[in-house]
Amino acid sequence: MQRLTTGNTELDGILNGGVPTGSFVVVAGPPGSGKSILAHQIAFSNATAERPAHYYSTMSESQSKMKRHLQDFAFYDDARFGEAVRLIQLTEFAEEARQDGDALARINSEIITKTYQAKPSIVILDSSRALQAFGNDAQLRAATFDLASKMAHSGALLLFVGEYRPDDAHSAAEFAVADVIVELANDPAPTRDGRTIRVAKLRGSSFIAGQHPFVITNHGIQVHQRLESNAPSPTGAQTGRAAFTHDELNAMTGGGMPRGDVALLLGPTGTGKTTLALQWVHAGLVRGERALYVALEENPDELSEKADAFGLDFTGATDTGHLRIIHAPAGLTDPRRAGPQDPTGPPGPPAPCCRGGRHQQPPAYPPPSATLAGLPVRADRAPARRRGHIAVHLRTPRTRDGTAGCRRPVQLRQQRHTAALHGTRCRTRTCPVGAQDAPQQPRQGAAPVRDR
Numbered sequence: 001m002q003r004l005t006t007g008n009t010e011l012d013g014i015l016n017g018g019v020p021t022g023s024f025v026v027v028a029g030p031p032g033s034g035k036s037i038l039a040h041q042i043a044f045s046n047a048t049a050e051r052p053a054h055y056y057s058t059m060s061e062s063q064s065k066m067k068r069h070l071q072d073f074a075f076y077d078d079a080r081f082g083e084a085v086r087l088i089q090l091t092e093f094a095e096e097a098r099q100d101g102d103a104l105a106r107i108n109s110e111i112i113t114k115t116y117q118a119k120p121s122i123v124i125l126d127s128s129r130a131l132q133a134f135g136n137d138a139q140l141r142a143a144t145f146d147l148a149s150k151m152a153h154s155g156a157l158l159l160f161v162g163e164y165r166p167d168d169a170h171s172a173a174e175f176a177v178a179d180v181i182v183e184l185a186n187d188p189a190p191t192r193d194g195r196t197i198r199v200a201k202l203r204g205s206s207f208i209a210g211q212h213p214f215v216i217t218n219h220g221i222q223v224h225q226r227l228e229s230n231a232p233s234p235t236g237a238q239t240g241r242a243a244f245t246h247d248e249l250n251a252m253t254g255g256g257m258p259r260g261d262v263a264l265l266l267g268p269t270g271t272g273k274t275t276l277a278l279q280w281v282h283a284g285l286v287r288g289e290r291a292l293y294v295a296l297e298e299n300p301d302e303l304s305e306k307a308d309a310f311g312l313d314f315t316g317a318t319d320t321g322h323l324r325i326i327h328a329p330a331g332l333t334d335p336r337r338a339g340p341q342d343p344t345g346p347p348g349p350p351a352p353c354c355r356g357g358r359h360q361q362p363p364a365y366p367p368p369s370a371t372l373a374g375l376p377v378r379a380d381r382a383p384a385r386r387r388g389h390i391a392v393h394l395r396t397p398r399t400r401d402g403t404a405g406c407r408r409p410v411q412l413r414q415q416r417h418t419a420a421l422h423g424t425r426c427r428t429r430t431c432p433v434g435a436q437d438a439p440q441q442p443r444q445g446a447a448p449v450r451d452r
Contacts, residue, residue, distance in 0.1 A: 005045050006045065010222070024148045041075050056089075056090050056111065058090050090107065119155075124159045129164065160178075162174070240259050243255060265277060275306070292323075293324070293326070
């Protein structure tokens with residue numbers, strides 16, 4: 001089966017290689033979702049002087065105005081516009097056909113005649129919803145069936161672009177006869193609109209189902225497949241542990257984090273979460289391993305400066321490709337895509353402080369509530385600290401009388417399938433709690449932390 005590219009390799013992958021030639025495609029979505037941009041991107045990616053693209057516009061938009069809207073896109077080629085990609089206005093012709101009485105039949109005849117004469121590779125009708133003004137539902141349905149059947153023999157790709165609603169898929173004739181249905185959505189958010197694309201139908205071929213995020217850049221529609229849709233094949237269970245640079249923390253975790261497991265590092269602001277994570281990454285780089293660091297706040301330069309302050313050199317690892325730092329700022333997150341939060345959880349036992357007080361109970365942490373670069377995080381399941389393998393909690397507590405307790409204790413809350421040393425230890429060298437296990441004194445009614 002021959003296919004036409006969409007101008008984006010990720011979208012081609014979702015369509016199992018592209019759009020089949022000679023098929024009837026419906027691109028549906030609300031205004032502003034990127035339908036026309038995708039249509040132009042497909043046209044310029046495939047049209048040639050021998051096999052042009054006919055772009056039928058039902059709006060009173062001049063060729064110069066359309067050129068102004070397209071000239072900033074990388075796929076646009078001014079030398080090919082007008083020859084390889086031909087804009088054809090249907091507005092005046094349709095109004096004349098309306099006065100004759102059978103506008104839809106005249107429109108179909110015009111499109112089919114030009115198709116068999118010029119032999120275009122792509123025929124685009126934007127917006128196809130405007131055809132509803134030239135006939136009733138029965139006439140529109142008959143005209144759609146007639147156009148789709150006759151265009152199928154020409155070998156040209158017929159592409160309808162329209163502002164269809166979700167319920168139109170159950171009643172509109174276009175969806176009944178379409179070979180390919182592509183749905184675009186634009187979910188507004190305070191910091192960033194969440195654009196998604198979904199292939200609802202691809203006749204005679206497999207495709208990657210579900211919603212995939214995309215952005216509109218100067219390169220046009222740039223789709224990002226969901227992470228789970230292109231996950232690599234399983235390579236077998238990983239063995240061994242990824243050790244920290246701290247002997248005490250390695251002893252608490254049984255030699256470091258088990259490879260292949262999920263770890264959750266908890267703690268309020270200023271407790272050293274980022275510092276501990278950077279040290280752990282550096283320990284792996286020293287062993288010759290590769291690391292990926294995704295930061296939602298600091299950019300790569302800020303993280304490198306912070307690492308340099310602690311004597312951790314990331315420059316060499318970044319240059320060789322062993323370390324990759326990705327910055328996903330807050331504007332790329334959408335907290336509304338998260339699942340239900342569970343602010344409750346089994347409270348951990350209070351641990352004695354080296355100054356005689358008691359550490360406060362750690363606050364309850366909800367599950368992740370963001371999407372990374374538009375990619376939805378599976379936060380609809382149980383909180384990670386309940387289902388995860390390891391949970392390490394960093395705190396900076398105070399005693400009951402208001403005086404400062406251990407300045408930086410670390411507590412291993414949970415480690416699955418491992419005999420680990422649970423409890424709280426201080427990360428300051430002067431604290432005697434760090435030398436041995438802190439005695440556990442659960443408060444009344446509190447459930448003790450157990451090894452899972």
